[in-house]
Amino acid sequence: DKAGFDHYMAKEIAEQPGVVGAAVNSYLPAGGDLVELPGGNIDFTKIERMTMVACGTAFYACLTAKYWFEKLARIPVEVDVASEFRYREPPIPAQTAALFVSQSGETADTLAALRYCAGKADKILSVTNVAESSIARESDQTYPIFAGVEIGVASTKAFTCQLTVLLSLALKAARDRGTMSEQELTDAAAAMRSVPGLLNVALEQTDVIKAHARKLSEARDILFLGRGLMYPLAHEGALKLKEISYIHAEGYASGELKHGPIALIDKKVPVVILAPSDDLYDKSISNMQEVMARSGKVLLISDRKGLDHAGDVWGQIAMPECHPLVSPIIYSIPAQLLAYHTAVAKGTDVDQPRNLAKSVTVE
Numbered sequence: 001d002k003a004g005f006d007h008y009m010a011k012e013i014a015e016q017p018g019v020v021g022a023a024v025n026s027y028l029p030a031g032g033d034l035v036e037l038p039g040g041n042i043d044f045t046k047i048e049r050m051t052m053v054a055c056g057t058a059f060y061a062c063l064t065a066k067y068w069f070e071k072l073a074r075i076p077v078e079v080d081v082a083s084e085f086r087y088r089e090p091p092i093p094a095q096t097a098a099l100f101v102s103q104s105g106e107t108a109d110t111l112a113a114l115r116y117c118a119g120k121a122d123k124i125l126s127v128t129n130v131a132e133s134s135i136a137r138e139s140d141q142t143y144p145i146f147a148g149v150e151i152g153v154a155s156t157k158a159f160t161c162q163l164t165v166l167l168s169l170a171l172k173a174a175r176d177r178g179t180m181s182e183q184e185l186t187d188a189a190a191a192m193r194s195v196p197g198l199l200n201v202a203l204e205q206t207d208v209i210k211a212h213a214r215k216l217s218e219a220r221d222i223l224f225l226g227r228g229l230m231y232p233l234a235h236e237g238a239l240k241l242k243e244i245s246y247i248h249a250e251g252y253a254s255g256e257l258k259h260g261p262i263a264l265i266d267k268k269v270p271v272v273i274l275a276p277s278d279d280l281y282d283k284s285i286s287n288m289q290e291v292m293a294r295s296g297k298v299l300l301i302s303d304r305k306g307l308d309h310a311g312d313v314w315g316q317i318a319m320p321e322c323h324p325l326v327s328p329i330i331y332s333i334p335a336q337l338l339a340y341h342t343a344v345a346k347g348t349d350v351d352q353p354r355n356l357a358k359s360v361t362v363e
């Protein structure tokens, strides 16, 4: 039941304030800043490193989590796509927690990577949307994301719920390890509780995003740039767009621009820049100016302050101001809606894009 929406994907994008809210309430239930883990406790003082493995959108959730765990809990994190990890047969040092992220819990490569780690890693953890799935069952501990059934092949609400759970785990790790002050933990918990409301504010930009998507639908190639927590989201935005609109898109770390991709830029190539006004903003804006100097069309996604400071660009999408830690969850909305409305403008089959399956259970 699409509940009045044209596509499941649109319905699932709109559901995010509710389902992310459910995840926040489950992981941060008390109203204070204590994280409770519905999947059972982990003592992060016993963990020296983490290896995170997944495919596709779940991989980009892991890449985001790396920034959180390393910055907040000072745990070194390696992230890999499951199909590379499993055949590389990497060494797993003592005191490693291996974490597998999968919406379906049945992705063949991710499951094989989990089985490779069983008996080698100290802990096998997973973050899935299906409690009875193979990945959930074969983990020592599994963390539910509370997204509800996701039907659209392009993952949307599962991604933001995965991010919510991974940030909760990183905060739990930081508390265990004493790497954040009480004040920082309180602020972070408050930031997480503000997310559902901010997602609603972000969704109010739908008409603006739709107008930009119409312009994007005429492009052949599109670049997505981001720094820090916006870097994995640049990849996710590009994946979403190519998956359903069939427009070629690439995500890059903004700082990598001058190491190659800048050669692609001309007046035909729109460049989506994800740049909240945080401590990396100035760097992102200088990358934006490099793009504009080569006649690239910049679509800047930032908060009011960031947009006002940036001056005249080809397009702007305003996001609410938010705590920097939760920005990837909030900025997922414009990334998803741009892909969705571009695909709608192109008339593609949004919920069932060609050549793709919802769950990839074969290699």
Ligand code: M6R
Binding pocket: 055, 056, 057, 058, 101, 102, 103, 104, 105, 106, 107, 110, 153, 154, 155, 156, 240, 243, 358, 359, 360
């Ligand atoms: O079920 P999983 O999370 O393990 O699936 C992983 C990928 O196949 C999946 O995220 C895929 O990339 C999506 N179609 C992205 O929208």
